[in-house]
Structures are given as structure tokens and as C-alpha cells.
Amino acid sequence: MLDRPRELGALRRLLSRHRVVGIIGARQVGKTTLARMFAAGYRGQKSYYDLENPEDEARLSDPMLALKPRTGLVIIDEVQRHPGLFPVLRVLADRPRSPARFLLLGSASPDLLKQESETLAGRIIYHGLGGFSIEETGPDNYLQLWLRGGFPRSFVARSLADSNEWRRAFVRTFLERDLHQLGVEVGSATLRRFWTMLAHYHGQIWNASAFAGSFGVADTTVRRYLDLLTSAMVVRQLPPWHENVGKRQVKSPKVFIADSGLLHTLLNIPAQADLEGHPKLGASWEGFAVEQVTRRLGARSDECFHWATHAGAELDLLVVRGRHRLGFEIKRTSSPQVTRSMRIALADLHLSRLDVIHAGDETFPLDRRIRAVAMSRLIDDLQPLPR
Ligand SMILES: Nc1ncnc2c1ncn2[C@@H]1O[C@H](COP(=O)(O)OP(=O)(O)O)[C@@H](O)[C@H]1O
Ligand SMILES: [Mg+2]
Known part of the structure; x- marks a missing residue:
């Protein structure tokens, strides 16, 4: 245990x-x-x-x-x-x-x-309650946590094949039995198709009409599917933050499959090598980092946002508690750099600090109030929010 x-x-x-x-x-x-x-x-x-x-x-x-x-x-x-x-x-x-x-x-x-x-x-x-976090599994095998996700049985499975099989069975049972028990009346085949399509949009801004068009149903219907899977805790929505800065800002949530292991199952990514070459690699990393950062901070879901302007400035994650405003950019690289968008977010949102979560081994300052924080050092270098 x-x-x-x-x-x-x-x-x-x-x-x-x-x-x-x-x-x-x-x-x-x-x-x-x-x-x-x-x-x-x-x-x-x-x-x-x-x-x-x-x-x-x-x-x-x-x-x-x-x-x-x-x-x-x-x-x-x-x-x-x-x-x-x-x-x-x-x-x-x-x-x-x-x-x-x-x-x-x-x-x-x-x-x-x-x-x-x-x-x-x-x-x-x-x-x-979420699955295991880096803090619980230890930072040394965070790649395993990313690939397999945090469901205990998936994470501790003796082999990768067992882990993949456990997750496939989970998806099946979830769709065919659990949702039904929660009183959901939408068919399991429809929700599987929806969930899988959502996996392809993982980390993107929710766009109801893209889904509605492909499902041949109303925008409100696909929105209901999204909310159903969110309530059953297998999808995460990151709501948009709005700041009074005289700029047009995106008003839709970003959507994520709530567990990276389930994401990989839905996208049919069985192994690390498959993940490395996959077009959703960056998005998968982003979702994983969002999950781990918010867990480490101890942030509630109503304290977490994304931010984007129509002019192209954006912030992957904004965590707000009282006077604390922490910004996070997430990059699947080992040599992150300061971008114009980061400076805009820092100024417009009055961030106390902006951390760039990256895949390298070191945490180091990038600029005033901007740090590059290594995922492997998340527990050492990022402190929980004060209560
Ligand atoms: N901390 C843990 N360490 C190892 N295995 C765990 C841990 N927590 C849960 N599990 C395993 O994961 C599976 C699901 O756990 P369970 O507590 O029944 O989940 P839930 O009540 O949320 O459905 C069980 O097989 C359990 O033994
Ligand atoms: Mg139980």
C-alpha cells in the first residue's frame, strides 16, 4: 500500500x-x-x-x-x-x-x-480525491506516473501490459456500467465516441460546435456530455479567467482527460516510445503538469483557471487564492525561455510569480518573478499554498 x-x-x-x-x-x-x-x-x-x-x-x-x-x-x-x-x-x-x-x-x-x-x-x-500524485509516488518515477496515470491499480500494476489492460477494462466498465448506475441515460457507444474525441482535443479550448457538428446533435447536447463526464470526475475543465484589461479574452474552458493514463488508453498510446512520437505529446505533458502542480499547491478546482486573449497572449494555468496569484506555463523542453506572452500575463494578471514547468533536471531563475521549474523537482521547489 x-x-x-x-x-x-x-x-x-x-x-x-x-x-x-x-x-x-x-x-x-x-x-x-x-x-x-x-x-x-x-x-x-x-x-x-x-x-x-x-x-x-x-x-x-x-x-x-x-x-x-x-x-x-x-x-x-x-x-x-x-x-x-x-x-x-x-x-x-x-x-x-x-x-x-x-x-x-x-x-x-x-x-x-x-x-x-x-x-x-x-x-x-x-x-x-485524485489518483496518486508525484508527492505520493516520489519524483524518481514520474515518467511512470505520467504514462500510466494515477489510478492506484494502473500505477502499481506489475507490468506495463497489465497496466494498459487494467485501464482498458476501466474504460469499458465505466461506460457500460458505472455511468448507467449514476443515472446517465446516454448510450455507452455515444459516450465512448465522445470521450475518445475529447481525448483528441485534450488541452484545447472547448469548442462545442466542432463536437456538435461531428455528432449531429445540438451544442447543448454535447455540452451535457462534457458536463456528465466532468461530474463523474474523468474529465477536467479548466475555466477561463477574465481580467479587466480592455482586451478580448477567451470565454470557454480548456478541457482535459482527468488522468494521463486514461488519456493514453483513449488515444491508444501503450508505451513511452509511442507517447514520445505522438502529436498529443505536448498536450499530454501539459495536462499531467496541470494536475501535478495543482495537487502540489493544494489548490481547489475553483481556484484554478486558464487565461487567453484573442490577440494571442495566454497562460496555461492561473491559481488564485487570496492575494496570491501564481501563473504557470508548461513546456515539454529542457531549455525553457521567456516569451512575450509570459511578460504580458505577468503584467496584465498582476502575477506574484510565473513558473515554467519543464522536462529538464534543474530549477533556475529566468527573469524577475519568472522561474524555470523542473518537473522532477516539483516537490522541492514548489510549496503548497498557505491556507
Ligand atoms: N494507497 C494505495 N496503495 C495501493 N493500492 C491502492 C491504494 N489505494 C487504492 N488502492 C487499490 O486501488 C483499487 C481501488 O481502490 P478503492 O479504495 O476501492 O477505490 P474507490 O473506493 O475509489 O473505488 C483497489 O484495488 C485498492 O487496493
Ligand atoms: Mg469504494
Whole structure:
């Protein structure tokens, strides 16, 4: 088992401040394992219900009766299967001096859950869980993390062939079973075609009409597909940042396949050598770097943006927290250089700093407030954001 101290720390902190914490993450990303690791270190009463287990489901058939006497840590896994629980949890969480803390695990973001999840709004705090990060795997094998992606089973697979096979099976099961269980009614063949096409647009600005044209459906329909896969946490949208600078700016999100390993599966890139020669090499690197940088910073998804003007200036990643404004450019090279676009971003967006994440081995200054940061040194040279 790979230890995940930072995730455990985040959970400990959230549970000390909130009565209901939701961990949301794609299927197979490690939610149950993390919750069990957390429970193992938790001193006090604890109970665990897995709503995919018919026995546990039966134990919760009258949730108020079952949960009211519980004290300490109460974990409810696959909570999206039973949205009727949310109103009950609201009542329990609102008790004065509530004797219990609830840790809910779910495979979809709340906007995909039924209306009932609304009843917990304001009382629950969500923590997004991703696959392994460089910090967890160590920087030495980051190429393996890039190629295989961060799903634990894909990353730790004994051989590359096993890893590829695991990911192909994941894609199949996800399309044919998991989405259906989340109440998605779009056919699996349509969503496979959409997801695959999206992989070819990985790292680009979302263009609804290109997709709508190729699918022969309305713009709003392909937008719905995009939002579905985003809610199921297998696609990431980086929203556009807008600054009052008197320039026309791009207003669409950038889209990424959320895991580099899944990207490579969808693009049929089985090995590093195939990746090196592939036209999506730079885009794959960019998505991987965006993921690793935001993980390292501890940035929430609502703190991350891309920025682009119609005149051609752009910034791959902008992270905003309070007065901190960090810019990132991502280059698959070992000799990054300062560009005009970087200077414009630095000035227009009032960046505290701009880092160029690159594939070389060294971190070094490029200019005032501009650094070249090596991916292999990300953990040493990039500090988490202050909370
Ligand atoms: N930290 C870890 N180290 C090694 N393997 C892990 C780790 N976390 C999860 N796994 C493995 O990945 C698979 C999926 O994990 P699981 O916790 O069931 O994911 P989820 O609950 O998100 O679907 C399991 O086979 C599990 O053993
Ligand atoms: Mg699970």
C-alpha cells in the first residue's frame, strides 16, 4: 500500500471542523482505501456502511433509526446510491453537540446526485480525491506516473501490459456500467465516441460546435456530455479567467482527460516510445503538469483557471487564492525561455510569480518573478499554498 499522508491530513483537518465531509473521486481512485486508512488511525467509535453491499443497505433501510444512536466516526460508502440519506444526515448533523461525524464517499460530484443532496448544502464540505500524485509516488518515477496515470491499480500494476489492460477494462466498465448506475441515460457507444474525441482535443479550448457538428446533435447536447463526464470526475475543465484589461479574452474552458493514463488508453498510446512520437505529446505533458502542480499547491478546482486573449497572449494555468496569484506555463523542453506572452500575463494578471514547468533536471531563475521549474523537482521547489 502506498501511504497518502497528505490526504489523511486533509481529512483529519476537515473532520475536525465539519460534521459532514464528502470525499468525491472517480471510481477506483482509492476512496474506500483512504477512508479505511483513516478509520484505522481514528481513536473512538466508528461504523462503516457500504451501500453497494446489500447487507449494509438493509441495515440502513430505516436510516434515522440506524444512524441516530451512532457516535464517533460514521463512514457511508457509495453514498450516491441512496440520495434519500441526505435529508436524514441533515437532521443528524444539525443536532446541537452532534455526537457523530459523517464521512461520505461518492463516485460523482454532487451536481450529478439527485436533488436530495441539496438538502446538505452549507453543512457538508467536499474533498476531491485524485489518483496518486508525484508527492505520493516520489519524483524518481514520474515518467511512470505520467504514462500510466494515477489510478492506484494502473500505477502499481506489475507490468506495463497489465497496466494498459487494467485501464482498458476501466474504460469499458465505466461506460457500460458505472455511468448507467449514476443515472446517465446516454448510450455507452455515444459516450465512448465522445470521450475518445475529447481525448483528441485534450488541452484545447472547448469548442462545442466542432463536437456538435461531428455528432449531429445540438451544442447543448454535447455540452451535457462534457458536463456528465466532468461530474463523474474523468474529465477536467479548466475555466477561463477574465481580467479587466480592455482586451478580448477567451470565454470557454480548456478541457482535459482527468488522468494521463486514461488519456493514453483513449488515444491508444501503450508505451513511452509511442507517447514520445505522438502529436498529443505536448498536450499530454501539459495536462499531467496541470494536475501535478495543482495537487502540489493544494489548490481547489475553483481556484484554478486558464487565461487567453484573442490577440494571442495566454497562460496555461492561473491559481488564485487570496492575494496570491501564481501563473504557470508548461513546456515539454529542457531549455525553457521567456516569451512575450509570459511578460504580458505577468503584467496584465498582476502575477506574484510565473513558473515554467519543464522536462529538464534543474530549477533556475529566468527573469524577475519568472522561474524555470523542473518537473522532477516539483516537490522541492514548489510549496503548497498557505491556507
Ligand atoms: N494507497 C494505495 N496503495 C495501493 N493500492 C491502492 C491504494 N489505494 C487504492 N488502492 C487499490 O486501488 C483499487 C481501488 O481502490 P478503492 O479504495 O476501492 O477505490 P474507490 O473506493 O475509489 O473505488 C483497489 O484495488 C485498492 O487496493
Ligand atoms: Mg469504494
